Amino acid sequence: METNVQVHNKEFELLLEEDTIAKRIRLMAIQLNVDYENRNPLFIAVLNGSFLFMADLMKEINLPCETEFIKVASYHGTNSTGSVKDALGMPSNIKGRDIVIVEDIIDTGLTMQYILSEIAKQEPASVSVCTLLFKPDALKVEIPELNYVGFEIPNEFVVGYGLDYDGLGRNLNHIYRAV
Ligand code: IMP
DSSP states (O other), rough: OEEEEEEEEEEEEEEOOOOHHHHHHHHHHHHHHHTTTTTTEEEEEEEEHHHHHHHHHHHOOOSOOOOEEEEEEEEEESSSEEEEEEEETSOOOOOEEEEEEEEEEEEEHHHHHHHHHHHHTTTTTTEEEEEEEEEEGGGGOOTTTTTEEEEESHHHHHHHHHTTTTTOOOOOSSSSEEO
16 A cells, blocks of 8 residues: 655655544544434534545434534734634524534644634533544643544644645545655
8 A cells, every 4th residue: 555645745654544544433423422312413514624524424423413514714814813713604503502513633723712712602502522633732722622532643744534735635535644
């Protein structure tokens, strides 16, 4: 099996094989199936990176549930932080619901912190974060809702299985890290 790939002009080496990813997702789903029994959870996936993870995870969820997709846009603003975020497609009727946010990767955690603050405004019954990948060494903010983590990975750039490097690589079946 080929282990290195080139995306743009950068070389990446194999980090997580397709089979390993699939097995881990099955285990995460088993846990979710237990934890959310009789709760009709609403899974909210964060596009673009989570599209394959969300699809594979949902195939293993066997309880009544709903799904939504949001996209976080960042604009360069004039405020002190220099960037303004917007959660496009956020459902507006989640008061009292049990929410599971599905994300491909948590790096600094700033994107997730913003999503959590937007969701909290609507007073859901509960919120959990389910991420396939987590870089603990890159985290800049606490995410107490981070209850489901597929893999903890080193603080290195990764690509594949939904994750891109400058637009390319989302269609790779395995996950690779920059060499
Ligand atoms: P955070 O706000 O720093 O946690 O970054 C979250 C977003 O950055 C993710 O949803 C990804 O879109 C992107 N990202 C962070 N690390 C990587 C990586 O290693 N490869 C590809 N995308 C990444």
